[in-house]
Amino acid sequence: MFIHEKMGNSYTPGLKVARRMVIRRERRLPLKGEVLVSSGAKVQSDTAVARTHLPGSVELVNVANPLGVDPKAVRKYLLKKEGDKISQGELIAKNPGLFGLFKSEFFSPISGFVETVSDATGKLTLRKEPVPLEIKAYISGMVEKVIPEQGVVIKTYGAYIQGIFGIGGETWGGIKSAVSAPDKVLDEGNLNESFSGMIVFGGSLVTLKALQKAVRVGVKGIIVGGIEDQDLREFLGYDLGAAVTGSENKGITLVLTEGFGAISMAEKSFQLLKESEGRLGSIHGATQIRAGVIRPEVIIPYSEEGIPENEVENQSKGFDLREGNLVRIIRDPYFGSIAKIVSLPLEPQRIQTEAKVRVAEVMLLDGTRWVLPRANIERIEE
Amino acid sequence: MKSEITSILATDCGSTTTKAILIEKKEGEYRLIVRGEAPTTVEAPVEDVTHGVLNAVREVEELAGRPLLENGQIIKPQLSEKGVDLYLSTSSAGGGLQMLVAGVVLEISAESAARAALGAGAIVMDVIAANDGRVPYQKIERIRSLRPDMILLSGGMDGGTVSHVVEAAQLISAADPKPRLGAGYELPVIYAGNKDARENVKQILENKTALQITENLRPTDKTENLTPARQSIQSLFLEHVMAHAPGYRTLMEWTDAPIMPTPAAVGIMMQKIAEQHKMNVLGADIGGATTDVFSVFHGIYHRTVSANLGMSYSISNVFKEAGFEKILQWVPFDLNEKELRNKIKNKMIRPTTIPQLLEELMIEQAVCREALRLSFEQHKLLAVGLKGVQQERNISDAFAQTESGETLIKMMNLDMLIGSGGVLSHAPRRSQAALMMLDAYLPEGITYLTVDSIFMMPQLGVLSQVHPEAATQVFEKDCLIWLGTCIAPVGEMKDKKLLAKIRLQFPDGKSEEMVLNFGELKAIPLGGKETAKVFLQPAAGIDCGKGKGASFETEVKGGAVGLILDGRGRPFNLPKSRSDRMNKLKEWNSALNVYP
Structure with missing residues (x-):
């Protein structure tokens, strides 16, 4: 259930990092089709679970004009009717002309079929052959539920790390570390051919050169604390406007756990990845921050530990901040630092900008105390 | 509704926050008493807008110090200290009303149609026209991929050519677009074009979409008639779009007047101010x-x-559109591009954070200047006289070269x-x-x-x-x-x-x-x-x-x-x-x- 919050209160969903949890992912076709696996079946990331055919693209062609006939009369000259199959270059309409003079013909520009004929415009809608589409399981686990003609729900048990931002689509591979500590920079020198096909994790920052080398040696994905926005721009070849990503086709998937700039990866995330080295993990970089938030994720199944029967997926719903909670500071000053809440004053206080906001008094790991807007901290789920 | 209204509760369900205000009549005058807010709950995991509304109202209740809710419902009418006489709401949750607009000529019917949609409170996702520079299959792909809430189709002066607007209807039919919210209903399409093409359009679209026919919004080159199309948009918004958004069916039962798209309601206020003060x-x-x-x-x-263009989710786009130099020109201290880029992207990915340092406030206010300037540039392009009109010119016009x-x-x-x-x-x-x-x-x-x-x-x-x-x-x-x-x-x-x-x-x-x-x-x-x-x-x-x-x-x-x-x-x-x-x-x- 939703938790009621007071105005300006601490609605801080935080990013989910769980050592073990039940994870479900729905794999649904965009259109109705055929489900290829049955309930209870074990699947791997690359198992095809459902397939369909996407309708082919459409061409609208004017037949009346080249035949030199009135649009209303166009049907009379057609050699094909609605629903008929056609091939590219096939004669589909013909005007015999007068006594064989001035005759004109029309050949199909595509292979497919005739969808509609318009008497008002003299145009034909031609549709290309359907395009097959297959969806994969994405994570290894068990088919929990079959949604007839539409897809499946895959259930697994394992480690889960939610990222803050990413690029690139779904991919999977062996988890492998490239740096020794969460505050280390992942540079090109940290990568070689042995990382091919792997999901590589780094520390505080991935450099542009490291990203480029990763693509060259065939790294499938990178999980890292941050990236310089200038480097991301260079890598993508364009400046990112709206935060809607996932369809970039750069040969790699990138998951940032902290943000832009060099920010040490959260200790817990780094340790979780470290202990999962050598296992198979699945990641995606899709991020959508507006309406219907989507964040990138890292899923590392530990299926051999067995999936708890009744455990519901532990979803992050936001919760109150309390004294003693560990929090992450998510804006300057101290961006990226971990702190503990010392007190939560009830009354709003004036901050440096002169805005009156609700604040939290926190203690950094070095023992220093600061007062920060509650909007600028997020609770670390423990 | 009571004949004498003494208390009014009104909510605005925004895409992130639901805001509630309580108005009461005190000493013969209506005044704002308190306001409350809570996160909007249209998205998962809650997926029911009424939860956010109730949370916002609960805050109002606490601040006002009198009961407004009972059994998860707003108490109406007010009896002694309990409840309110009137409850109203606006909504832009779930991204607001997203529309696709199609016309024949980009500068004439399509532009008028875009004006009608915008005036009704919609976000125009794209404008399709015969002369928009795209070939038919590109337009069809675009229509199909957009998944709008509604389509407005216009084109042709009354009594003029039929074929162009029929062709536009064919494009829509070929794309067979699906509505954004839920697959269980047909996509609403409003036809507001040449009245002579109504039958043709009906034949093409009636079986595939929830077609509504209304008066031509550009009946002649010299006239624009946007009101009927705007009214159709707002009624379809309620009947089709809102009714399928999570929890809205219940919310519609609670309100004493139809739920209005947020920008349409703001537009009404702007017009009232202009009218009342006789001002531009x-x-x-x-x-x-x-x-x-x-x-x-x-x-x-x-x-x-x-x-x-906006200050959090879209802040990075303001940077992209305006460019580094334009933002920096308003910042009264040294700042390098690398630093500014990271700050802007971090605001985008953590949109609810606020500036704590004065310098950060100055940066956000610099971005705001550019967002306002760019959106105003876009406004000026659409707030124009009718194009395609042959103007009669007098001597002074000839000097001024007005077009x-x-x-x-x-x-x-x-x-x-x-x-x-x-x-x-x-x-x-x-x-x-x-x-x-x-x-x-x-x-x-x-x-x-x-x-x-x-x-x-x-x-x-x-x-x-x-x-x-x-x-x-x-x-x-x-x-x-x-x-x-x-x-x-x-x-x-x-x-x-x-x-x-x-x-x-x-x-x-x-x-x-x-x-x-x-x-x-x-x-x-x-x-x-x-x-x-x-x-x-x-x-x-x-x-x-x-x-x-x-x-x-x-x-x-x-x-x-x-x-x-x-x-x-x-x-x-x-x-x-x-x-x-x-x-x-x-x-x-x-x-x-x-x-x-």
Whole structure:
């Protein structure tokens, strides 16, 4: 259930990092089709679970004009009717002309079929052959539920790390570390051919050169604390406007756990990845921050530990901040630092900008105390 | 509904926050009592808008200290201290109303259709037209991939050619588009084109879509008839779109008047202000994701929405559109591009954070100036006279070379600027809001500056349809905050040269004479309820509103900032050198007491 919050209160969903949890992912076709696996079946990331055919693209062609006939009369000259199959270059309409003079013909520009004929415009809608589409399981686990003609729900048990931002689509591979500590920079020198096909994790920052080398040696994905926005721009070849990503086709998937700039990866995330080295993990970089938030994720199944029967997926719903909670500071000053809440004053206080906001008094790991807007901290789920 | 309304509850379900206000009649006058807010709950995991509404109302209940809810419902009507007499709501949750617009000629029917959709409160996802430069299959792919909430199809003058608009209907049919929310219903399509093509359009679209036919929105080249199409959009918005959004069916049962798209309600308020004060009005509502711009010039209302210009979700797009230099030009301290880029992206991915450091506030306010400027540029392109009209010209027109399609927004004719949205309404100092608006819009001559105190124009807009008296009283007393009047002479001179002589006569009878030199910005204290007489004597070639060099006397209103004298020149140019520019920014900031 939703938790009621007071105005300006601490609605801080935080990013989910769980050592073990039940994870479900729905794999649904965009259109109705055929489900290829049955309930209870074990699947791997690359198992095809459902397939369909996407309708082919459409061409609208004017037949009346080249035949030199009135649009209303166009049907009379057609050699094909609605629903008929056609091939590219096939004669589909013909005007015999007068006594064989001035005759004109029309050949199909595509292979497919005739969808509609318009008497008002003299145009034909031609549709290309359907395009097959297959969806994969994405994570290894068990088919929990079959949604007839539409897809499946895959259930697994394992480690889960939610990222803050990413690029690139779904991919999977062996988890492998490239740096020794969460505050280390992942540079090109940290990568070689042995990382091919792997999901590589780094520390505080991935450099542009490291990203480029990763693509060259065939790294499938990178999980890292941050990236310089200038480097991301260079890598993508364009400046990112709206935060809607996932369809970039750069040969790699990138998951940032902290943000832009060099920010040490959260200790817990780094340790979780470290202990999962050598296992198979699945990641995606899709991020959508507006309406219907989507964040990138890292899923590392530990299926051999067995999936708890009744455990519901532990979803992050936001919760109150309390004294003693560990929090992450998510804006300057101290961006990226971990702190503990010392007190939560009830009354709003004036901050440096002169805005009156609700604040939290926190203690950094070095023992220093600061007062920060509650909007600028997020609770670390423990 | 009770005959005498003594209490009103109104909510606005935004894409991130649901805001509730409680209005009560006290001593014969309607006043805002309290406001509350809670996160909107249209998305997973809750997926029911009423939860957010109830949470926001619960906060109002706590703050007002009297019960408004019982068994998860709003108590109506009010009985002694319990409940309210009237409940209303607006909504832009789930991304608002997203529409696709199709017409025949981009500059004629398609543009009119876009105006109709925007005026009804929609976000226009794309405009499809015969001459939009795309080949049919590209258009079909586009229509199919967009998944709009609704399509508005127009084209052809009444009695004119049928085939073009029928072709547009065929494109829609071939794409077989599906609605954004839920697959269980047909996509609403409104046909507002050539009446002679209605039967053809029916044949093509009736079986595939929820087709509604209404009057042609561009019946002749000289006339635009947008009202019937706008009404159809709003009724279909309720019947089809809202009814399928999670929890809205229940919310619709609770409200005493139809739920209105948020921007449509704000538009109503803007038109009322313009009508009431007989003024030309320009308003902007800058949110996290989008910026809406409204204008009423000579009684003609326009609204545009810049779907990707905003202060959090869309902040990175403002940077992309404006460019590093444009943002930096407003920042009065050194900052490198690498640092600024990271800061902007971090705000985008963590949109609910707020600036704690003064420098960070200055950066956000610099971005705000550019977001306002860019959305205003887009507005000016659409707030134009009808294109494709053969104009009769007289001698003076021939000299001025006016063309059809010229923008209706003339800054010298603007009387009032209204700013709304968090970055303006909640700026720690009112002078920050004033200067952001001055820098973004560069008003000319004499202009009143105002802000919406806590962004309640949506609720007041829908209320004005049901209870105009209450809406007006709350608007005047509790909503609109007068920042002051700006006097901005038009013309250019050398720095520090005399731009205008000014004599002020204050309400207490005292008078003061002063000079405004080129490049200066000044604020003269003048309270919110005060007015002063101003005698303006511009230098030769300088126009304060009545023509070059023309002196005149007028009355100005005060406000939280006072009387602002903007001698920075129009056109406005910032100094080219970085150090000169920073010095100027600091000088202006200090003149208006903008930052601590």
